[in-house]
Amino acid sequence: MAGAAEATRGEVRVFAEYDRDFEEETDVVVVGSGPCGAVVAHQLAQAGRRVVLLEEGPPFIPSEFELEGSKSMSRTMREGGLRSTRGSILPTMQAIALGGGSLVNSAICVRPPEAVFQRWATGFDLEITNRETLDRHYDEVADFLGIAPTPEEVQGRRNTLFRDGCDALGYGSEPIARNVRNCRGSGECFTGCRNRAKQSMDISYIPAAIRHGARVLTSVQVQEVLREGSRVTGVTGRVAEPFSGRLGHRFTVRAKTVVLAAGCMATPVLLQRSGNLANRSGQVGENLQFHPGVAIAGFFPEPTTPQFGATQGYQSLHFLDEGFKLETLWAPPAVMAVRMPGFGHPLQEIFADFPNMAVWDAIASTHKSLGRVRARRGTLDPALTWHMHPDDVPILKRALFVLTEIYFAAGATKVTPGVNGVPEILYSRDEADVLLNHPIQASDLVCGGNHAFCTTRMHGDPARGVVDEYGRCHDFDNLYIADTGIFPQCPSVNPMFTGMALAHRQAEAILDRT
């Protein structure tokens, strides 16, 4: 091993610069640079702690963004964007990049309503996880990232049509608050913001952390958490070549405190591969939940110019009590097209109508649909199992119906619901009743699940959860988890903001204790 380096100067290291095995020693090592890990790293570095942030993916600059959907996914997403659960088949995407999911997500920032926290508190013995205590953390993150409602000028027609439809039906809707500054409405959040408007972690918290002295090592795959007796002592792993994943030099980072922020799929795998660490409760990798989402397209008589507008500019929280949230959506056309029905000339005709299209989606709170994450031999990619509970299917049915209703209220002439056994195209509000009346099963729905949680859940009772309310592992004093895996249940709204608020609070707890 090369000599140990002092982790005092802020800098970033990239793949081309690793020419030997290495060892470092620091106060805190954070594994994973997604929204949660980046916030913890920044807060601790700002407070003067020596921080090393480790990230398996590379940093992306605008010239590296692929504009074509599948090429982009193969570069920025784990398993080329083709990751999926077994049991009920649910495609799910996790990023591999500096900034984690924030590089490819739509920057939607929503605080869950108090009812969600009440559910968490009563179900999981939590005392200090509520809006009152967390609002300060939400506020600080919001100030830092410039979180604000999407301005009207960059909404674009496909977003405002959603508002029109909701207004016509008396459903509440509002512009989505996003961590974005000076959006120009390119609708390209999914492939990376070439406009540098989206405040993804790689251009916001991470550069700021570096300014405060953090060392950011990219293209390093952490493979094991090191332990001595009742404490963890650091992590070890190997340099990973961008895209090919080929493994090279070995490294070890020794630290007084270890924060795992590798995401709710990777963190449990790391724990399982480190001798089933922190798992006295038996809950590591269990309780996997998603917000299964359905997206449907509506076609309007006039052009919607869909290539212009904020990627996701409008939302409705009107139906949260019924278990779903509605949003507008855009992604590269080739990705959108995957959900269109049929083939041959009829499919091409649908494509030809894309300039008049708007796509909206619903994400559902499906508390009964659970799964698990398991380590697989020879890889850190997880084996995922998940089952959609039959009781949760009616939530998605109802969401599909409401979306269709909004489309027709906004003036759409046809809607493609994408449900097996239901007509491929619906031409009127009356025809939409089939979505409620037809006996739809889980396997009839084409869902996706990019919001994932609960695999290392927090619980007041150490026998029933992996971490406490500050994200500290019940089994280890100096091991923390900071990612959406610590959510006790799904948050019913987009998770990133809550993940960051919890991470912000966790950083304060670490500072208090070390």
Place this chain on the structure above:
Amino acid sequence: MVAGPAVFGRRAGLRQDHRFESRPERLCYGRVVFWILLATFLAYTIWRIFLGYPQPRRAYRIVAPREVAFLEAAGEATFPAGGAIPLSGRDADLPGYADGFLESLPRHLRLQVRAMLMLFEQATIFFPAPGRGGRRRFSSLSEEQRVAVLDGWSRSRLFLRRLAFTALRAVLTMGYLGHPIAMRHLRLAPLDFPSPIVEADLLYPAIGARKDSINWTEADLCESDGTPLDPNGPIHPSFRGDER
């Protein structure tokens, strides 16, 4: 060990009773017929899976001639010429797209996608196309037959068949709609605009390069001015040509 004819012969020699004499011979013939059938089956399988495909017009890094033939045939059935978009599946260079896509995937997923292509090419044995020769390989069927086969997959009552169809169509669609001609025709090609230079650009080099390759300085820093983009503005250079 598999018992061969000689073994049966020796055993037969121990028995004088004529009732037993013909049995080893029958078994012997049975074995021969079995081996011939097995060899024929194997030869047919090898031929069906690997042989008789035309040499592709150009070289590919990953996709084999059989996959090129399948992708062109499936592309033509899924996106026939003369449709609402002036680009047919055959002209969209789907094998070229699949080549790059497969190359970018981890090994186990690459194997899965290639297995899926093979499944569709060969599954006409079990789910034949209507009409004469409906059990030929998918790529050898007539266009009407291919359409009928895909229709069968898309409307199947078996969830897994429908799922496989959705996966195949996703691969074809991503290749088709990602093509510059299709994107331009739909007026959905990404726009061309300059990227502001932010603090991060002074920190991160291009992927694979070293930091000393970064040419920006603090003097170059600027930020997005938030002006809404003009949807009729110039399109990104990578979507201006006719090839992907």
